[in-house]
Amino acid sequence: MANIEGHGGDLLLAALRPYGVTELFTLSGGHVFPVYDAAHRGGVRILDVRHEQSAVFAAEAVAKLQRRPSLAVLTAGPGVTNGISAITSAHFNGSPVVVVGGRAPQVRWGSGSLQELDHVPLVAPVTRHASTVTATADIPADVQRAVTAALTPHRGPVFLDLPLDVVFNGGAVDLAESPSVAAVEPDPEELSRAAALLAGAVRPVIIAGSDVYAGDAVAALREAAEALQVPVFTNGMGRGALPPEHPLAFSRARRAALSGADVVCVIGTPLDFRLGFGHFGEAQVIHVVDAPAQRATHVEVAASPAGDLRLALCAFAEKGARHDDWIAQLRQVEDAARAKDADLLSADTDPIKPSRVYGALRSVLDRDAVTIGDGGDFVSYAGRFLEPAVPGAWLDPGPYGCLGTGMGYAMGARVTYPDRQVCVLMGDGAAGFSLMDVESLVRQELPVVIVVGNNGIWGLEKHPMRAMYGYDVAADLQPGLRYDDVVSALGGAGETVAKSADLEPALQRAFAAGVPYLVNVLTDPEDMYPRSSNLA
CATH class of the missing domain: 3.40.50.1220 (TPP-binding domain)
Known part of the structure; x- marks a missing residue:
């Protein structure tokens, strides 16, 4: 048992360090300044983003890839509510993310403090544990209780609310040894x-x-x-x-x-x-x-x-x-299907088919590359044609299907693997959810490659709606948008590809760039992923 002393931020991080937590993901907010202070003085890496959901997605990527608790710190009110979709994804994925929320002070509760909101009832349905810490000295024990819940199968996210007066106040506490989660033998x-x-x-x-x-x-x-x-x-x-x-x-x-x-x-x-x-x-x-x-x-x-x-x-x-x-x-069936795939992966059509993009990617991805899917039809092709060769090299939104994971997952993957290829596969619809966080990647020197399948539509909705009703609405995007210019404006680089023959050279430049680099591929809007599963 070790004695720890300091403000609430010090006690929080001291309790998390034994679980391997060496970084936190956040968007700056005054309610949680002591956590930043403790991290700054204690060598815990702070990575900040432009939208709170990216902070939680980044923490989830670390939790998934490293199979340990990870930390997202969100300020009060909209900081927490902006993270709820990502918390819900972690819930469906069984990811042990520790989400710490700032909270209006207890001593003024009910008086209308800035961003005064009781977060716990909102996040409780999608967490393994959700509570408000009511005393500074209780922080370490509450952290251990929450992390134990996060790591106990079936794993999942947990939430701790830290009121302003609790986290800013100081105290001295004996930190108990972190409890372990015993393996449960099946019947x-x-x-x-x-x-x-x-x-x-x-x-x-x-x-x-x-x-x-x-x-x-x-x-x-x-x-x-x-x-x-x-x-x-x-x-x-x-x-x-x-x-x-x-x-x-x-x-x-x-x-x-x-x-x-x-x-x-x-x-x-x-x-x-x-x-x-x-x-x-x-x-x-x-x-x-x-x-x-x-x-x-x-x-x-x-x-x-x-x-x-x-x-x-x-x-x-x-x-x-x-x-x-x-x-x-089965091997005969497998080989026959792969032979048909070979034609799709190499077909030089105008406009480019999504399958051709993956044919090019297969030629440039390293065996241990981390690939991240964030999209609908375009990413469905990734699941079909990209085959990870090592475990722990594939990240997708999981059964909740929440778009916007891309830049957060990329951040967590790059933090986990500084020397491996990290490639985000993104539909142009998904690009609207998180592309601003390229700035976060640039500023913190986290290079990744982003490949956008740009067909100018919400493909997962447009084609089925046409088939059902004979028309579609609310399913079009502006065709040919230069998402690569957005990334360049944010400090990265990129290019647009309209011809199949230009795919491999563009991807090679992307992986050699050393900065976030977006390859904006103009793909065929009439191409529809041959989906056979019933989603509902």
């Missing part, structure tokens, strides 16, 4: 039933999602897949758990696999719209989750072990099986 009977079903299947399939990465279960997934010889598909941050060259890694044969499987084992991802709500024909479904609350209740499953995903996958790996004919059958 042995449920786990045994799941393992037997998977091992005894004739045509099994594994689908692995973000919690496999978040739960540090990537190695265990590989061991289980190899022991059972089961084809593996991934989504979210599960992508890259098996490199694309692995004989059990599949991506393009998913429809054939799920329609022909007799057992589908979904690990670490919900049975939501991305997976047809868990309806896989006649297949029996195993749903392996990290906490009982994550079990699907809208569909019948044959087994649903809940607990530490590493322990569950290690139990699966103790079984042995062969499915050579099934794997060979």
Whole structure:
């Protein structure tokens, strides 16, 4: 037990440091000045943004990539409310973000202080823990309580409100040792039933999602897949758990696999719209989750072990099986689909097809590049054609589907990986949500590459509305806008590309630039992503 002394900001950061927190993301506000003072004096890096949602998205990227708590500090009132969409994304993604809000002083509460608002009822539905700290001396214990909630599966964001008088006041406190979160063993009977079903299947399939990465279960997934010889598909941050060259890694044969499987084992991802709500024909479904609350209740499953995903996958790996004919059958489908992809990825059309953009990107991205999706149709193509080769190299908004993640995620990724390529894939609609935060990246010397698929429409809405009604409204943007000029004006650089042959050279210049660089690609507005999933 260590004694710590100082104002509320000192106590806050002292309690967070043992969890690995070395930076905070914020937009400046007077209610939280003591937190900045403690960070400035204590060597905690302060990264500031132009909109509070970017601060929370940046913190979420750090939490996702580094699998640890991260810190966003928001000033009172609109500072907190501006961050709520990003907090909600972290909630859906199970990201352990600690959000600290400033708050009007307790001694004047109810008198109409600047930005006086009770934030807790607003954020409570989308956090694991939300409370107001009422005494300076309580800050360390409240932080530990909140972080424990953030790290306990199923993980998620937490919120602490610091009233002005609480955070500015001083005190001396004994800081207790940070509590650890113990691994929870899945129920042995449920786990045994799941393992037997998977091992005894004739045509099994594994689908692995973000919690496999978040739960540090990537190695265990590989061991289980190899022991059972089961084809593996991934989504979210599960992508890259098996490199694309692995004989059990599949991506393009998913429809054939799920329609022909007799057992589908979904690990670490919900049975939501991305997976047809868990309806896989006649297949029996195993749903392996990290906490009982994550079990699907809208569909019948044959087994649903809940607990530490590493322990569950290690139990699966103790079984042995062969499915050579099934794997060979899916490999034929996979290879045929990839052969068709090759034509799309290399087609030189006028205007440029989004698939051609990804063909160019595949030729310039490093194996460990971090790719970030922020958009609709354009980013859907990224999910189809870009295949992370290492775990923890893919960030997308997740099931909440909130646009505007791009610049915040880019900031968090660059802080995490100073020497790796960071590439943001952005629709022109999504560019309107966060592009001003290029200034934050420039000012803090955080170079990233931004590729905008600029088709001048809200593609995810325009094409379906046309199909439903024969017309569309509120779905057009100004065509041909120079988003690269916006980035140049903010201190970065960029260029517009209108011809396919110019894509690779432009991308090479972007990655060599050493500043935020936007490649503004004019893409075909008539191209519609071939979406087959039911989003609702």
